[in-house]
Amino acid sequence: MAIVVEDVRPVAGSGRGSAPRPGRSKVGVRRSLVRSIPLVPAIVLLAIFLLGPVLSSFYGSFTDASLTGSAAQGASFVGFANYAELFADPDFPKSIILTLVFLVASAIVGQNVIGLGLAILMRSSSRFTRGMVGTFVVTAWVLPEIVASFAAYAFFNDTGTLNTLLGSVGLEGANWLYATPMLAVILANIWRGTAFSMLVYSAALQDVPPEITESAEVDGARGWQRLAFITVPMIRRSISTNLMLTTLQTLSVFTLIFVMTGGGPGTDSSTLPVLAYQEAFQFGKLGFGTAIATILLLVGAVFSVVYLRALKPEVD
Amino acid sequence: MGMTSPSRRSLRTVSNGVLLLVGIAFALPLVWLVLASVDERATLSIKLPGAVSLQNFVDVMTPEKAFVPLLNSLVLSGGCALITVVVAVLAAYPLSRYRMRINKPFLYGVLFGTCLPITAMMVPVYSLFVAFNLIDSMGGTILFLAATSLPMAIYMTKSFMDSVPVSLEEAAWMDGASMMTTLMRVVVPLMRPGLAVVFIFVFIGAWGNFFVPFVLLLSPDKLPAAVSIFAFFGQYGTVAYGQLAAFSLLYSVPVITLYVFISRVLGGSSALAGAVKG
Numbered sequence: 001m002a003i004v005v006e007d008v009r010p011v012a013g014s015g016r017g018s019a020p021r022p023g024r025s026k027v028g029v030r031r032s033l034v035r036s037i038p039l040v041p042a043i044v045l046l047a048i049f050l051l052g053p054v055l056s057s058f059y060g061s062f063t064d065a066s067l068t069g070s071a072a073q074g075a076s077f078v079g080f081a082n083y084a085e086l087f088a089d090p091d092f093p094k095s096i097i098l099t100l101v102f103l104v105a106s107a108i109v110g111q112n113v114i115g116l117g118l119a120i121l122m123r124s125s126s127r128f129t130r131g132m133v134g135t136f137v138v139t140a141w142v143l144p145e146i147v148a149s150f151a152a153y154a155f156f157n158d159t160g161t162l163n164t165l166l167g168s169v170g171l172e173g174a175n176w177l178y179a180t181p182m183l184a185v186i187l188a189n190i191w192r193g194t195a196f197s198m199l200v201y202s203a204a205l206q207d208v209p210p211e212i213t214e215s216a217e218v219d220g221a222r223g224w225q226r227l228a229f230i231t232v233p234m235i236r237r238s239i240s241t242n243l244m245l246t247t248l249q250t251l252s253v254f255t256l257i258f259v260m261t262g263g264g265p266g267t268d269s270s271t272l273p274v275l276a277y278q279e280a281f282q283f284g285k286l287g288f289g290t291a292i293a294t295i296l297l298l299v300g301a302v303f304s305v306v307y308l309r310a311l312k313p314e315v316d
Numbered sequence: 317m318g319m320t321s322p323s324r325r326s327l328r329t330v331s332n333g334v335l336l337l338v339g340i341a342f343a344l345p346l347v348w349l350v351l352a353s354v355d356e357r358a359t360l361s362i363k364l365p366g367a368v369s370l371q372n373f374v375d376v377m378t379p380e381k382a383f384v385p386l387l388n389s390l391v392l393s394g395g396c397a398l399i400t401v402v403v404a405v406l407a408a409y410p411l412s413r414y415r416m417r418i419n420k421p422f423l424y425g426v427l428f429g430t431c432l433p434i435t436a437m438m439v440p441v442y443s444l445f446v447a448f449n450l451i452d453s454m455g456g457t458i459l460f461l462a463a464t465s466l467p468m469a470i471y472m473t474k475s476f477m478d479s480v481p482v483s484l485e486e487a488a489w490m491d492g493a494s495m496m497t498t499l500m501r502v503v504v505p506l507m508r509p510g511l512a513v514v515f516i517f518v519f520i521g522a523w524g525n526f527f528v529p530f531v532l533l534l535s536p537d538k539l540p541a542a543v544s545i546f547a548f549f550g551q552y553g554t555v556a557y558g559q560l561a562a563f564s565l566l567y568s569v570p571v572i573t574l575y576v577f578i579s580r581v582l583g584g585s586s587a588l589a590g591a592v593k594g
Contacts, residue, residue, distance in 0.1 A: 034495075035410045038495075039406070039422065046425075046429065046467070049464070053441045053444050054432075121335050122331075122335065125331040129331075132336075133335045133339035136339050137342050140346065142572055143571075143572070144523065147545070151346060151349050154349075154557070160360040164361040165344075254435040277439070289439040294440075296433055296436035304427075304428050
């Protein structure tokens with residue numbers, strides 16, 4: 001987060017700035033309390049609607065809660081049964097692998113490489129091309145997710161645009177959404193999400209002083225050498241931030257896959273969010289779905305902690 | 317560039333060529349959306365309409381197909397954005413103006429919250445809403461949407477507030493104004509553009525959200541456009557692609573307009589990504 005930490009804040013009589021630290025005194029404690037009152041609505045909202053589900057997720061994953069039947073009335077504690085069942089179910093390990101494939105192919109490789117590539121190419125292209133390509137890429141990102149999902153569905157459908165185009169050059173396309181569902185959703189997610197990486201990298205490249213690359217050019221560095229040894233190292237902070245953010249965004253992609261393939265055929269494109277939905281709402285196994293959600297939350301939490309520790313965003 | 321050497325010119329040609337190809341690939345699904353919406357016999361594939369007609373738009377512009385869902389979207393996203401901005405301004409003020417012990421843990425918690433995969437939470441959120449009897453409640457859904465957008469909103473609001481000079485507030489304090497008076501009379505008016513950005517940012521997010529209302533709302537008359545488009549697809553999907561595309565466009569236009577507006581305000585389309593840049 002690009003926030004400017006300014007030193008011109010009102011230190012007059014507010015804690016560390018003033019000479020006698022009021023933190024310990026009675027007056028200081030009361031003043032601190034009064035000053036944190038405006039935080040209360042935020043804390044209440046976050047506690048009920050974010051922390052609440054997280055905690056109940058942990059608890060719920062140890063119960064046999066379900067949508068219908070006797071367990072819907074009062075769920076009982078079943079210990080690690082959901083998790084044991086989860087790992088015994090072949091769909092779960094498969095879903096983990098699908099999620100990893102989806103993350104690596106569409107976020108880490110696809111969006112980041114294409115986003116960086118577009119940002120670099122845009123620097124040496126005409127204004128018109130830059131504007132036009134930028135508009136299309138960003139539009140795919142700005143569209144509401146359900147609309148983008150339909151557009152991608154239509155594109156990859158058996159009778160969709162892709163097969164029409166392939167047909168016009170004499171090739172016979174497959175029924176992509178059934179034959180290669182993962183490839184279709186990966187490409188769709190690249191289409192949908194590359195704009196974010198492109199914008200981040202465009203902004204980062206603007207901060208690279210041109211003198212440095214120019215002097216490297218004078219010294220005889222080729223284009224790819226300048227890219228690999230100068231540009232990329234100089235924007236490495238943006239790269240790691242962006243890798244983390246796109247990974248987290250992609251980890252929670254649901255609508256795109258849900259609309260395009262519904263996780264199918266079978267569970268062949270059920271990443272973890274889709275599998276959690278299917279288990280909980282289609283098969284009525286709420287505890288099972290909650291266990292998947294809990295694991296996803298833990299994975300997301302680990303990523304977030306790594307991200308916050310590695311990048312130390314300034315929270316002053 | 318002053319001197320355009322041959323290599324630089326060819327670089328430019330290659331760049332333009334590659335970019336155009338990528339641009340076309342990115343444009344195809346969007347072009348389908350536009351062409352299908354004005355084609356009464358639209359299919360799933362790009363094709364030039366035999367005759368351009370607005371019949372699809374006329375067909376979907378009925379209260380139950382478009383207007384009620386769009387109104388519901390407006391209520392959900394407007395309510396969510398309003399609550400989020402008010403709560404974020406309140407929270408940002410002490411975080412921005414005072415050095416308190418709670419600041420650091422609170423902001424780290426908030427940052428952590430921005431990273432959590434919300435879709436992963438929808439199953440437990442559903443259970444929670446069942447337990448509190450909030451399923452199918454617009455109010456509950458608005459509050460949940462507000463809570464999920466709050467972390468980012470607090471962060472943005474705080475950084476906007478940090479750039480508002482404090483000298484004016486000091487004058488207000490001298491005059492004996494309370495914290496709330498200072499916030500409402502001095503700080504908020506000074507950061508109106510920033511608050512508009514936060515509002516629009518949250519509004520766009522809530523307007524486009526499909527999964528949350530899909531899980532938490534049930535009654536057809538409460539569903540926002542995102543969910544009703546999905547239901548429409550299930551009901552008429554195989555026959556009425558043109559109407560689907562027309563409805564999708566009607567539903568997308570507000571957020572695209574807001575995005576264009578906000579990127580003008582912030583100067584350049586990179587601004588939104590810049591807000592979350594490291």
